[in-house]
Amino acid sequence: MKLTLLNAIIAVSIAIGFAALNAAYLVWAERRGAGRIQRRPGPNINGPLGLLQPPLDGIKLMAKQLIIPGGADKALFIAAPVLAMAPAIMSFVTIPFSDAIIAHDLNIGVLVLFAFASLGSISLLFAGWSSRNKYAVMSAMRAVSQAIAYEIPMLITVITVVLIVGSMSLTDIVLAQKGGIWNWYIFPLRSGLFNPLMMMSFLIFFICSLAETNRAPFDLGEAESELVAGFHTEYGSMGFGLFFMGEYANIVIGACLTTILFLGGWGCPFGLYPGVWWFIIKIYLIIATIIWIRWTFPRTTIYGLLNLSWKILIPLSLFNLLLTAGLLKVF
Amino acid sequence: MSEPVRIQADETFVLNVGPQHPATHGVLRVKMEMDGEYIVNAETVIGYIHRMHEKMAELKTYPQYYMNLSRMDYLGALGYCHGHVLLVEKASKIEVPERAEYIRAITVELNRIASHLFWFGAFVMDLGGFSPLMYALQDREYILDILERITGSRLTYSYYRFGGIYNDVDEQFVESTRKFIPRMRKSLKKYHRLVTGNIIFRKRLEGNALLSRETCRKYGASSAVARGSGINYDVRKNEPYSVYPEFDFDIPVYSEGDSMARYKVRMEEMEQSLRIIEQGLDKLPDGPIMPKKPPKIIKPPVGDYYQAVETARGNFGIRLISDGTKNPYRLKLRSPTYSNMHLFDESCRGLLIMDALAFMGSLDLVIPEIDR
Amino acid sequence: MILEKTHTALAVLFPETTIDDSQIGAVEEVPAKEEEKGAKKTPEPRKNGVILRDYAVHGYHVDIQLAPSQLREAVAIVDSLDYFIESITGVDWIKEEQMEVIYDFSRYDFDLCRVVIRTRVPRDQPSLPSITSIYAGANWHERETHDFFGIKFEDHPHLVPLLLPEDADFHPLLKDFKA
């Protein structure tokens, strides 16, 4: 895709459309999934199978009044939700949905993605600090320490994959995994790569993406049973709506990254005709497991979470990096 | 407990884990002086739902008051009515037929399981896991249906009368309870695999808020709070009343004193209650459910009587000072959660707020029972 | 076994009553019998002393009445014998112009013995030494009794209304309390 103004506008609008639609209907999927797990139907009144629920929620959120608490730092208070949503949408630019469908293929695609990802934790800090609420400040502190602790193992596992592929562009990473399921990086079967720990690095990457998006057992930022509602306690209508969409957009990006890095992007498991539908299937499978994990496990403590990262994930991922480098040297 | 951690914090802020807070399960306020996320010291403020049950007792006659008891702790209401009824029968020497005592024991144990199930769901939800609450409430629904069929209401049963019970149980009650027991055992196994074995859950609870035997003794804690710290105290065993001597069941005691021990004690108490119900159903004698000529007017002789009963939340003591008239001169309700909650202030110093709220969940609080 | 130990330990508090040791020796208490018999005429107010009550009838074993000054001493003895505090009850005897405070102690082990300590204070300015220093668990019980009866507990760390609103100056459980 040549980078002309028109193409850029079309690409960004498709990215926003994809992110917004995804965020809305992932909320519906999560509530239905949670309902099914807890043996209750989930939203089923508005529209068939409750499909009209997300648009109605959106309208309800927009209709509500956006209240800015007295004494809140107005500039930061308004900037926080925007900062939560903007990087999430911008990251869709470099994600290759299939060899033809890609907004703009940068040869440093991975770096751009992680630059935008780190902006997310800043928005949590802004929201927590600016809403002048003790619970929000506490949750902001937690969210920042969690984001830092889990970015390091994530980057190390990404470096291992980039080391194997040799290029930072996401399309090259997917192309390197062309062919059937045995070429994917999740399995150590490739000739140049007999590293048995690749399955574990997939697991580490998956855990880190959960922690990065404040989800499932690591949702300390928005711990509803202690900190009331965490950093977005004071946010009313669309402020909360933006945070919500930001969170789900981040989940989609986490799923896309996991598929690109480890599950062979748009490649088909049997090497037949690859295409964007394989990519979509893999993303939604991973998102289903994320939702499934959320409704099964309790929340870890802050020290449990930091111990897990500093004492277990980082040593293992470092060891894996060294092992891969050594193996690449030998073969 | 190890010497309370003295955090010399230069500047702390006061956080109101206030009357409206998801973790307090009721209107209880804990003024916590915090240094960052560590609690420097805490002061519990209660009384938001205080209804002066003891004054109501003095203004009403005995038959007009017994339904108030089930409003004290609506999760395990039958235990409290049982205590009140036993006390008045002991004071005015009313004979209770064998069948009524057995039905009372069975329904109290069913109510105890229902209360423990609700605690289990709310406790795991406090720690972040939401689904076990739905499974626990679903199992609890079976018990409420069984009890609703015979008593007529789901939470605040006015089922016991002085001398017996309101109306008899039929064959379908026995049969549905028998069907309930294996299903409950199966779901208890499921809870153990889903929650007790879970490493996240274990990591959160082991070593959280250690309670020593001395602290429990100084505050008069009872039920799982005391039994989690190695105190083998259960009123059904220590001061046997009603038909409990006929049942053989044992009291789960763990000596670690942390929230995990309290959790395990309550989970095993459910299994013990199932055993009691089974034996109760086997030995259920037939016969009358009220004495031949039930006393028309209840007038216990002058004196001071005390009766302790083991409810789902602990040792519920009830003291009656009667002056021979239709109204009690003084009725003191010793509520177990009052003492269990009282030790929270001292034992939560130095904890993180997350651990303190997990500790509060393991105390199994029902706030209207603290405030009376 | 613990019953006799507690009994002898607490009897030491009342040297003057050891003369008529028949009262202590008799397991079935003497005053209780004439209490039932003479129910019509108001029984003469009970002297300070230790009485063994029949558990099946009353629900407790050892029943002690003592002067407020001896309260801390008795509670210290009970504390040393490993009892746990159960509750503190206030009673307003308006006819005798007195208020009674009843302390309940019971045991955790299977050697059951429930001890009840009673003290009487004049109704107009009731005040009692606080036992929070010995049993920390008595803190709320004393605050509650202060709320409902107005009994002041000397050197209680935090004697503010517990269950009643902060600015409550009324005491609901008094017999002459009008709502």
Place this chain on the structure above:
Amino acid sequence: MVSYFSEIFSGLWSLLVGLSITFKEFFSPSVTVEYPYETLKMPERFRGHIQLIADEEGNPNCIVCMMCQRACPSGCISLAGKKEEGQKKKVLTKYILDFTTCSLCGSCVESCNFSALEFSKEYNLASTRKEDYIIDLKKRLEENNS
């Protein structure tokens, strides 16, 4: 070092066991009774608010003996009757139940020796006005009969 790894693997295993349980639950049928569309039949001893029992031609059995009014601990029942010259029995003219203070204890039903009171099966009583809970049982009886 071994305990380090064994703890990781046993931890992972317990997580997988947890996941397998919720997976099984995902496919088991939902147990919800969707209230406005499906309703449950109340058991026979269910305690709704009390209602009068009528004999065959529809007038209540109540002979205004005031037993239930005295038995009620919270004073919810207020009833009145007048004595017609012809009959010996009093006729009920007014029977008001103040359901806001009733605690459904059943003392009234128990104390009525003329089987004139029973529990109704009424449970959906949602309303925004307090006056809706001052129920005139006599009027309700006539409505049910007609």
